[in-house]
Amino acid sequence: MWIDLGNIALGMVLLLLGNDSFAHGVAGWAARCCKDALAIAWGSSVAAALVPGAALIIAGHCMQQPELAIGALIGASIANLGVTLALAALVAPLLARLKSLALLNVALLGAVVLVWLLGVDGLYARMDGGILLAAFVLVAILFLASVRRERAASRPLFERSMREFGTGMLLVRLLLGALLLGLGSWRLVLGGSALATHLAWNPLIVGLLVLGLALALAGLPNALASARRGHGEFALGQALYASMASLLFLLGAVLLWQPLASVPSLMRFELPALFALAAATYPMMRSDGALSGREGGILLAAWLLFVVAELWLTFA
DSSP: HHHHHHHHHHHHHHHHHHHHHHHHHHHHHHHHOOOOOHHHHHHHHHOOOHHHHHHHHHHHHHOOHHHHHHHHHHHHHIIOOOOOOHEEEEEESSEEEOOOHHHHHHHHHHHHHHHHHHTSSSSSSHHHHHHHHHOOOHHHHHOOOOOOOOHHHHHHOOOOOOOOOOOOHHHHHHHHHHHHHHHHHHHHHHHHHHHHHHHHHHHHHIIIIIIIIHHHHHHHHHHHHHHHOOOOHHHHHHHHHHHHHHHIIIIIHHHOOOOEEEOOOOIIIIIIHHHHHHHHHHHHHHHHSOOHHHHHHHHHHHHHHHHHHHHHHOOO
């Protein structure tokens, strides 16, 4: 079992380093192409939100571990709010000056409800995957339209100089990031599947508690950096977008590849827990226009309570 834990720890480190390199590469290319600080920040945040999950899905597909990958997506959606967002708020209050964030929060709540409804019949079919992907496209269109409407008003808030790298260095960042993401995902799936076997756990549970946390932590450096610079919008946007995209885009892609049975615990506990966290985040942002350190502590405590309850239900 120690070897399995070592593989998971190594996978977490590689995933974090790979995602950081890849996200900075994406930001560098955005800086070369458009010179728009708002677009650069959103591009980096979206890359940090989506790429680790996509890498893990590919690894899970290659190693025939779909339940582990599904658990990781749901667990990452929960940990993005309860860990990444919470820790960023503890670093600095996260101001919610962009209305696009409210759209992402509502979209996340809708995504949770949609995934729950599609699983009521006990099966996630390929058609369900298509529905999830269509919903993601709709949210993406609405989100881009909202960002465009706010571009002029928000540009003065985020204008900043950024060191530019040459084409060769940017390619190295992207290729190194992709390599580390692939190796990290492989190690995570390898260690996670072996750990589930040794503990006699459902792979879904290991994905929820271990691999989901690893995916969330992969985006933590980018979220913390945004919080330290006073750009809390991007930490908020990254966490909300990552959770929403995991449910609609990544889960939808998995279901198009392979239909899966709906695990009863998802319907009874994990999806309701995610809905509760997302619902709690909305009034926290709307009350005073910011997610404070105290509210971040509440989210972190809620995630820890979720982990304890998940372990209790597993051993009960």
